[in-house]
Amino acid sequence: MRFTCEKSTLVQGLNIASRTVAQKSSLSVIEGVLCRAGADVSLTGYNMETAITYSVEAEVTESGTCILPAKLFGDIIRRLPEGPVTVFVDDNFKVSIRAGYASFTISAESAEDYPELPDVGSGRGVSMPQMQLKELISGTIFAVSENQGRPIHTGVKFEVENDSISAIAVDGFRLARRTFHPETPTNRELSFVVPAAGLKEVEKILTDSEEDAVFTLGSKHILFEIGAATLICRLLEGDFLDWRKVVPTNCPVKLVANVGDLASSIERVGLIVSEKYKSPVRCVFGDQVLQLRTNTTIGAAEDRCTIAGDGKELEIGFNVRYLADALRVIPSEEVVLELTNGLSPIVLTPAEEKYDYSYMVLPVRIKNG
Secondary structure, eight states: OEEEEEHHHHHHHHHHHGGGSOSSOSSGGGGEEEEEESSSEEEEEEOSSEEEEEEEOOEEEEOEEEEEEHHHHHHHHHHSOSSEEEEEEOTTOEEEEEETTEEEEEEOBOSTTOOOOOOOOSOOOEEEEHHHHHHHHHTTGGGOOOOTTSGGGGEEEEEEETTEEEEEEEOSSEEEEEEEOOSSOOOOOEEEEEEHHHHHHHHHHOOSSSSEEEEEEOSSEEEEEETTEEEEEEOBOSOOOOHHHHSOOSOSEEEEEEHHHHHHHHHHHGGGOOSSSOOOEEEEEEEEEEEEEEEETTEEEEEEEEEEEEEEEEEEEEOHHHHHHHHHHOOSSEEEEEEOOTTSOEEEEESSTTOOEEEEEOOOOOOOO
């Protein structure tokens, strides 16, 4: 195998493909990067759960396949001088790397025992702008459960309908939903749950561009195609929470707040709350004002935030981090706070029709006084 390509292109490919290289495995070949040279050069990392393949533009003079040591090969390429890099692998899997005056010789392995990547079939993919898919993921993945007792909730559920693509995450204490409405109907109805680990890698690959990303659903896996990169990961199986039945609708109290102002107030009172010193933030929704205060063994904090509407002095306690997490990803300048009573969840919904999201946070019981 022999190919020549630009260092910057090779570094980018290695950075992306190496993210899913297995760290420690009884199958040693998946601890390396699978390199295939043909029409171009493809680099693959696969940890038996998620695989990333990145295609690198290169001048291939001899085709071939081998397993390159992920860390060592990556470290060498990153430290080479800028410009073209030539990689040659002989029949004994000795690798020669040259760039400028620098040269290295290392050992590779045969790719004969490298496992086949999952096949998602030839189904019709769903396209959407990379920026929008990235927003669906970043706007929900923080609410994924870490409880392995309910594996289905350790992923994000995607619901594809003719006029919408939604992502939903729940962890037993909160719910996050973001919805994108494509200009062209999808002509599809799909429902599947993608593990958070795989989605985090998808999020890193996505850009803020309007270029399309495509995902194709298989029987047990899903394939994401993003520019020169493809990612395949196993789907989660099980019964996901029927989120439409748990999110309150027609809440009697609806208030409007500036997202930035509310987030700042919550983050200020949350400064004295930590994993060690836990305490709910006590929220009193008054007429045109929200009062927030909390007490822990290290001190007390109080603040207030202007709101539009009268909350009738409704008092509710919340986990300060859950509220802050939701506000951090809300894309609109204003948010509607929907409330029912002191023991019901708060639901955050958009004040403008051009947005479509909902964030629900369950209350925390607070002591009187």
